[in-house]
Amino acid sequence: MKILLMLVAATIHVPKDATSIQSAIDAANPGDTVTVARGTYRGSLKLKPGITVKSDGSDGKDKLGLKRAEATILVGGVEMAEKSILDGFTITGVGTYDDKLWQHHFDTQGNEQPHEHIGAPGKPGIAVAVDCEVRNNIVHHIGYTGIAITGGSPRIANNVCYRNMGGGIGSMNGSTAIIEKNECFENFYAGIGCEASSPVIQGNICHHNIRAGIGISEGSSPKVSGNQCLHNRRAGIGIRTGDETRPVVEDNVCRDNDMAGIGVEEGARPTLTKNKLINNKLVAIGITGGSSAVISGNELSRNAGVPPMIVVLGSSSAVITNNTIRSGGVAGILVKGKAEIRGNHLIGTGPKAGNAIWAHAGAIVTHSDNTMEGWRHGVAVAPDASVTGSEQAK
Numbered sequence: 001m002k003i004l005l006m007l008v009a010a011t012i013h014v015p016k017d018a019t020s021i022q023s024a025i026d027a028a029n030p031g032d033t034v035t036v037a038r039g040t041y042r043g044s045l046k047l048k049p050g051i052t053v054k055s056d057g058s059d060g061k062d063k064l065g066l067k068r069a070e071a072t073i074l075v076g077g078v079e080m081a082e083k084s085i086l087d088g089f090t091i092t093g094v095g096t097y098d099d100k101l102w103q104h105h106f107d108t109q110g111n112e113q114p115h116e117h118i119g120a121p122g123k124p125g126i127a128v129a130v131d132c133e134v135r136n137n138i139v140h141h142i143g144y145t146g147i148a149i150t151g152g153s154p155r156i157a158n159n160v161c162y163r164n165m166g167g168g169i170g171s172m173n174g175s176t177a178i179i180e181k182n183e184c185f186e187n188f189y190a191g192i193g194c195e196a197s198s199p200v201i202q203g204n205i206c207h208h209n210i211r212a213g214i215g216i217s218e219g220s221s222p223k224v225s226g227n228q229c230l231h232n233r234r235a236g237i238g239i240r241t242g243d244e245t246r247p248v249v250e251d252n253v254c255r256d257n258d259m260a261g262i263g264v265e266e267g268a269r270p271t272l273t274k275n276k277l278i279n280n281k282l283v284a285i286g287i288t289g290g291s292s293a294v295i296s297g298n299e300l301s302r303n304a305g306v307p308p309m310i311v312v313l314g315s316s317s318a319v320i321t322n323n324t325i326r327s328g329g330v331a332g333i334l335v336k337g338k339a340e341i342r343g344n345h346l347i348g349t350g351p352k353a354g355n356a357i358w359a360h361a362g363a364i365v366t367h368s369d370n371t372m373e374g375w376r377h378g379v380a381v382a383p384d385a386s387v388t389g390s391e392q393a394k
Contacts, residue, residue, distance in 0.1 A: 011035055013056075021045055021074075025053065030083075038071035042093075045076065047084040047132075055088035064183075065138045065160045077125055080132040080154070088136040091125040095143020097165055102188055102210075109233045109258060110210045113189070122166060124148035128177075134159060145170040146187070149177045149199070162186045167193040168209070171222075175199060183207075190215030190238070191229075194222050202226050212238030213257070216268075219244035229254045235263035236280065239270050243292075250274045257281070261300070264316075265289040273297050284309045284325075287316045287337070294319050301326040308334035308358070320344060331358040332375070341367040341389075348374030359385035 009031040018024035021041055024034040030050030037056050047053060057068030064070060068088045075093035078086055105113055122144030126134055129151040138160045139146035145166030147156060153176045161168030161184045168184030171177050171194040181203045184191030191206030193215040201224045206213030213229030216222060216239045224247055229236030236254025239247060245268040253276045254261035261277030261284045264270055271294045277284040284300040287293050288311070295318055300309045308331040312318045317338040325332045328350030333341060335358070346356040356372035359365045361382040367389035372378045381387045 009033065013037070021053065025051065036072055036089075038068070040073040040075065042075045044078070044094075045074065046079045047081040047086065049082040049084060051081075052085040052087065053089075054085070057088075059136075064162075065158075066136050069136055069138050077123055077127065079127045080130060080134065082130040083132060085133045085135070086126065086137060087133075090138040090140070091146075092139070092141050094125050095123055095165070097141040097143055097163065102163070102165065105188065106186075106210050106233060110189075113211070122148075124166070124170075125161075125164070128152070128154050128156070130154065133157070139168075140164065142166070145193075146184075148172075149175045149179075149197070151175055153177060155180070157181050159183075161191070164188060167191065167215070168206070170194070171197040171199045171220075173197065178202075179204065184213075185209060191232070193217070194220040196220060198222050204228070205230070206236075207231050209233065212236065212263075213254070214238070215240075216247045216270075217241040217245060221246045221248075223247070224249045225251045227252045230256055232257045234258060235260040236277070237262045239264045239268045239291075240266040240289075241268060243267050243269050246270060248273075252276070253278070255279055260284070260286045262286075263288075264291045264293050267291055269293065271296075275299075277301070279303055281305065282307050283311050286311050286313070287318050288313045290315045292317045295323060296321045298323045300324065302329065304328065306330055306352070308332065310334070312337045312339045328353045330354040331380075332356045332372075334358045334360065335363040335365050336360040338364040339366075341365065342369050344370045346370060346372045346375065348372075348376070355380040359387045361385060363387070365389070 012024040014036045028051045033052040055068040055072035062070045073090045077094045125139040125142040126147045128149045131152045133155045142164040146161035146164040147169045149171045150173045155178045165188045167189045168187040168191045175197040177199040190212045191209040195218040198221045207230040212235045213232045236257040250273045255278040261280040267290045310333045312335045322343045326347045332346040355377045356375040357379045363385040365387045
């Protein structure tokens with residue numbers, strides 16, 4: 001007769017069953033849960049494969065996150081392990097947070113920040129390099145990135161990351177993480193940044209960060225959908241650095257950012273579709289620095305302000321189709337590079353609405369099947385621009 005032995009997952013309570021969180025982790029086996037009572041705990045943690053470390057208490061909401069997360073504080077960093085779960089803690093006190101430096105760069109909109117890779121050396125609040133899950137945590141006042149993902153396909157969900165001296169959440173080194181339903185605000189760089197990685201970034205709220213709400217660079221090709229990027233000091237979504245940077249950016253809301261709704265530069269090649277870009281102070285979409293973009297099915301609007309809604313500058317190019325553009329500025333679409341403009345609805349609002357399409361010197365523009373109303377001029381053409389098309393403003 002065979003006797004089958006089944007291992008029953010255990011729960012280890014801190015401080016009831018173990019005097020420290022790390023000693024409980026060390027004693028745990030795969031499938032076990034370490035449950036931590038409310039309080040403040042000091043020292044870094046290194047998780048083991050297959051265990052869950054969870055704060056005790058209900059999932060009721062408090063000011064920033066879950067009540068149990070706000071009441072259970074880790075002063076020290078956390079290193080994740082394969083198939084481990086970290087659930088419901090406040091993580092702080094890693095590295096040096098410099099409030100004076102943070103405020104200076106906030107005031108100067110990040111214009112004096114160096115163009116650094118997000119993967120520069122540093123110690124994050126939570127270090128993630130494997131398949132695991134990081135959920136319901138609050139990560140703040142870290143001297144580097146709040147949650148740094150350097151590999152694997154982890155799930156990073158329902159966390160709050162703020163006032164960190166790097167990004168709120170950073171994905172790099174080929175990671176294919178799922179980053180969803182997090183709130184990232186007032187971080188030194190982007191709320192969520194990805195470099196040389198292709199995560200799924202969905203359903204997050206990124207606001208009041210010094211640079212972009214979401215930053216994409218260095219050959220990253222993430223799927224970015226359903227996010228809200230609001231009141232960031234530069235772009236709502238910033239995309240840059242090389243023709244291998246090819247994200248798909250769709251169904252996002254970028255509103256009230258201090259520069260662009262979506263900014264594309266340094267040769268990047270995104271697809272931008274079905275986004276809502278509202279009341280961004282400069283352009284709704286800016287394509288610069290030899291970049292190339294597909295811009296389709298977006299809704300762009302601004303209640304006041306002079307700048308154009310879409311700009312395609314220098315050696316950049318764009319295919320601009322089936323967008324709705326509402327503005328009272330100098331132009332709906334301004335081109336100094338190359339653009340194919342088809343099937344858009346351009347609505348000029350107010351007495352200062354200038355040109356629906358404005359082709360500057362050196363521009364190459366093909367336009368067809370657009371509807372234009374409320375503009376002083378339908379298509380304005382500089383003497384040495386090359387323009388093909390026949391629409392007239394209504």
